[in-house]
Amino acid sequence: MLYFPFPKIFLQASFFTPTAGLVGSKPRRQPTENNKRGFQLAISLLVPCFVWHLPHYAILHWSRQARNAKLHCLLSSRGNIMALWRFVDYCSPAGNNLIEEWYLDLPEEAQAEFDVTLKILSITEDWRGLSEFDSLGRERLCEIRFRAEHVQYRPAGWFGPGPRCFSIYVGCQKKGRIYSPPDAFDLAMKRRSKVVRGEATLRERIV
Numbered sequence: 001m002l003y004f005p006f007p008k009i010f011l012q013a014s015f016f017t018p019t020a021g022l023v024g025s026k027p028r029r030q031p032t033e034n035n036k037r038g039f040q041l042a043i044s045l046l047v048p049c050f051v052w053h054l055p056h057y058a059i060l061h062w063s064r065q066a067r068n069a070k071l072h073c074l075l076s077s078r079g080n081i082m083a084l085w086r087f088v089d090y091c092s093p094a095g096n097n098l099i100e101e102w103y104l105d106l107p108e109e110a111q112a113e114f115d116v117t118l119k120i121l122s123i124t125e126d127w128r129g130l131s132e133f134d135s136l137g138r139e140r141l142c143e144i145r146f147r148a149e150h151v152q153y154r155p156a157g158w159f160g161p162g163p164r165c166f167s168i169y170v171g172c173q174k175k176g177r178i179y180s181p182p183d184a185f186d187l188a189m190k191r192r193s194k195v196v197r198g199e200a201t202l203r204e205r206i207v
Contacts, residue, residue, distance in 0.1 A: 083122040088202040090157075090169045090191050097203055098191075099155070102171035110148035114155075117146040118207045121166070141185060144168070154179065156188050167192075167202055 089099035103111060117132045121144070127133040135142045136156070143156040144166075152175065157168040169191045172184035181187065194200035 081123040083207060084125055085122045085164045085166060087118060087122070087205040087207055088161075088165060088167045089205050090167065090195070091201045091203050093194065093199050095201070099168045099171055099205070102155075106153075107149060110146075110151065110153060113146040113148040114144075114153065115207075117144060118205075122207045136185070138185060139189060141188060142166075151175075154184075156184065158192065161202070167195075168205070 089097050091097050103114060106114065120132055121127060121130070124130065132145050133142065134145055140158060141156055142158065143154045146153050151173055153171070154174045155168050155171045157166060157170070159166055161167070169188040170184050173180045179185070191200060195202060
């Protein structure tokens, strides 16, 4: 039997067994018309399915290697530049790093884009004019900008505490002018208030 992983097709292929002419072997069964038609049908199903799966496999394979590849290209193009900025994540009163939890729920390609975006920002002295960053003009709230798989991501926060530090308080997505979750900015401000009151903490993020 021949087994093809996609689609799940089993073919009776005994007529391919190269036993003809061997001493003591039984004569090879000649393929019948039904066998031929069945094989042709299987091939006709297999080929388009293989063509459909190949790019999906390539995308999956690329996404698993995306983080290291992109970071390698970035560091190679800019040399060994010391980080100028650092990032901190919001942690709940229970001590859970909610930004890291948001990050781990992202697709692998989005994680890679986020890593590269933070690396770019960390080695760039002045963020003004960068496509990876924008000031929202609301209580000095700012957002980090990146895109993956046709989805726009907008983790938001504030500068500080201290010089050359950016605090990430909420992770969200954006479609048009709509943010998800819709109360992302209100949530960010509530979380910052908890940090100010000492009810929640900030944790260093490794970039």
